[in-house]
Amino acid sequence: MNSSTPASLNSSEKQELIALLEERERRKRRRKLFEVYPDTGPLRRGLYPKHLQFFAAGTEHQERAAVAANRVGKSFGLGGFETALHLTGLYPQWWPGRRFDHPVDVWAAGDTSETTRDIPQLILMGAPGEYGTGLIPGDKIAGNPTHRAGVAQAVDTVRIAHASGGMSMLGFKSYDQGRKKFQGTAKHLIWLDEEPPEDVYSECMARLMTTNGMMICTFTPLEGLSNVVLKYMPEMAPTVSNEPLLRPDRLG
Ligand SMILES: Nc1ncnc2c1ncn2[C@@H]1O[C@H](COP(=O)(O)OP(=O)(O)OP(=O)(O)O)[C@@H](O)[C@H]1O
Ligand SMILES: [Mg+2]
Secondary structure: OOOHHHHHHHHHHHHHHHHHHHHHHHHHOOOOOHOOOOOOOOOHHHHHHHHHHHHHHHHHHEEEEEEEEOOOOHHHHHHHHHHHHHHHHHOOOOOOOOOOOOOEEEEEEEOHHHHHHHHHHHHHOOOOOOOOOOOOOOOHHHEEEEEOOOOOOOOEEEEEEOOOOOOOEEEEEHHOOOOHHHOOOOEEEEEEOOOOOHHHHHHHHOOHHHHOOEEEEEOOOOOOOOOOHHHHHHHHOOOOOOOOOOOOHHHO
16 A cells, blocks of 8 residues: 555544545635536536626626526525625626725625514525635635624625725615615615515615616515516516407497
């Protein structure tokens, strides 16, 4: 047997090897962003033409929505992935979408504080206690996030190191806070995961006006043809007929 095989290691060398393997695994878990949409393999990006189309549409459209079925990769594969790229500026070489060359101010929001914590926050930051294992690489999370009062482990804001050398800012919000909580400063990107009420949507658009910022929505249309859905699919609006229900010539 070759003298460098693990079987020939003494116990302290084995301990060292185990520690090195664990450290390699730990680092890998904190670099998830670089493993999504690979060139090859079972999860290769060639299998996701609609997702790539959604990214590319960002070069032309200020507002984009993935209004799609459950479990097709809306939150992780679209909203979460794109948000992590803009926050960090770590665009892969194949990226077909819009690029910001400066730090960005971003909101990610969901229905309630709890769902925002359990979906967009989990996707971007990783589980509480393991921040850095989500799509934002661990070494890009700068300092400790601030947390929301009254909701266990819900992040309020967190600073993210941007490739330009500056700091992006990520804030989490939820629709149940009401429209007024969406007033405030300008944003470069807002990601709304789950369908927003119309007034929240409009308030968010106002936050994007001065920056020519981007709106990304990812949801399954549980509310049917709501006004927010109709903004994106006006052709689905029910047509109103001018025909009277009872034509006078048919009366009596
Ligand atoms: N591009 C991808 N590469 C690898 N895994 C992915 C990708 N997209 C999604 N996944 C995996 O599939 C799971 C479901 O994806 P995601 O949460 O984005 O779906 P969704 O459409 O938002 O679902 P829901 O309808 O529940 O909101 C994720 O937890 C993630 O692990
Ligand atoms: Mg989702």
